[in-house]
Amino acid sequence: MRLFGRKSEPVEPAEAIDDFWTWWRETRPRIDAHVEAEEAEALAELIGGAVTALHPDLVWEIAPGRTARHALVVSASGDPELRSFAHRWALAAPAADDLWEFHPSRQANPQAAELAVEVGGREFGLEGLVLGLRVPPGTPRVDVSAFHPIFPDIDDETRMEATLIALDWLLGEDEVARWVGDIVAAEFEPIDAIPAIHLPAVVADVAGGFKDEQWALLEGQTATGGRLIAAARYPLRPVDYPLFDQHITITVPYEHSDEDGLPSGASLQGLRDFEERLAGRLGKLGSAVLAAHLSAEGNRVLHVYADPAGDSALLLKELAGTWQEGRPRVDVENDPSWSAVAHFLT
Structure with missing residues (x-):
């Protein structure tokens, strides 16, 4: 099969x-037999080769499933360039059954308190792990x-590898x-450290303050x-939109500005109306999000991230064409790490 051949030739992600998944369907009986026989080395060789052929920088593991007995996890392991790849891999997976389910990132383990692994020749588990926690206001x-x-x-x-393993056990990679x-x-040991098992409750409390849509207003210089x-x-976090790796930049010039070059009067109202229509269009699409916008020197630049499998770029070009104050420009590029809005990432 091509999966294990011609590795020097580039292969499209799709x-x-x-x-x-063709390989998985054909090899499933052997995989299941190795699992039942607890033949970890043979299983690692079999699945490891397939994941390496999928992409050499992906990592994988077999973990307890949520509803199935086992979960196959194929993860980008924090690499933003590969996050969408891993998620598209999972979207293409067969339906979960009693034995297997599939995830594009490590999942929190409900039995985390009972887990232990060997680290540096010593046993490492959550029982002895404590955390010093700080939430900047x-x-x-x-x-x-x-x-x-x-x-x-x-x-x-x-030490860091062990810590990251424990955090994934407690919260899940995403x-x-x-x-x-x-x-x-x-x-x-940090001052005022608490048992690690309390981390999910602390995170849930912090997350509770950010349930509603919020925007940050910033000011700077060109x-x-x-x-x-x-x-x-x-x-603003790419992990919230794992398939949105297409960056669409919409630059709209405005005619009316104040002494600092910022929009004013009719242009300010026109930009508000344009953004309302943009928000409505994005809401209907469901496959794109406005991440940020900047205004300076007679131009407003809007940064949209979208799933390239959809029609977002075409539809947003049509919307940009309705702008009346000068000729807008729409640029489209691949940007899985959201580097164009790196200054705004939180």
């Missing part, structure tokens, strides 16, 4: 995903300082990306020293 993040009795005896990299800020794997104002979704 083609690689189709190949993987008004922010959607929990900073974590983790300590376990084995940490003084292992190196920095191993929730860590959403709500956890700075992570420190400490050699000494490269030439002009005044710039911006608005961005808050929190």
Whole structure:
């Protein structure tokens, strides 16, 4: 099969995903037999080769399922360039059954308190893990300082790996990306540390303050020293929109501006009306989101992220064509890491 051949030739993601699931269907009896026989090494060789062929930077594991006995997890492991790939892999998966379900990121484990793994030749579990937690006022993040009795005896990299494993057990990979800020794997126990098992409750409390749509208003300067104002979704995180890796930039010039080059009068009202129509269009599409917009020096730039499988780019070009104050420009590019709005990411 092509899945295991011609590795030097580039393969389109959709083609690689189709190949993987064709392979899975054909190999499923062997996979199930290895699982039943608890033949971990043979299973790792079989599935590991297929995932490597899917993309060499993806990681995988077999974990307890939510409803099935087992879950196959194929994850980007925090790599924003691969997040949409992993999610499209999961969308193409066969329906879950009694034995298997499929996830594009590590899931929280309801038995996390009972789990333990070997780390640096020592047993590592949540029973001995404590966390120092800090929530900077008004922010959607929990900073974590983790300590376990084995940490003084292992190196920095191993401590951090163990900490990340524990956070994934407690929250799930995507929730860590959403709500956890700075992570420190400490050699000494933090002051006022609490048992790690309480982390989900702290995160839930923080998340409760950001249920409704919020926008942050910001002000700055352009490269030439002009005044710039911006608005961005808050929190703004690519993990919330894993399939939206197409960046659509809409630049609309405006005729009426104040002495700082910012929109005023009829142009300000026109921009508000345009954004209302844009919001309505995006709401109907359901496959795109306005992430941020900036105004300066006679132009408003709107940053939209969309699922490239949809018609968002075409429909937004049509909408831009209705703008009356000068000729708008629409640019479309691939940007899975949302680098164009990096300054606004939270």
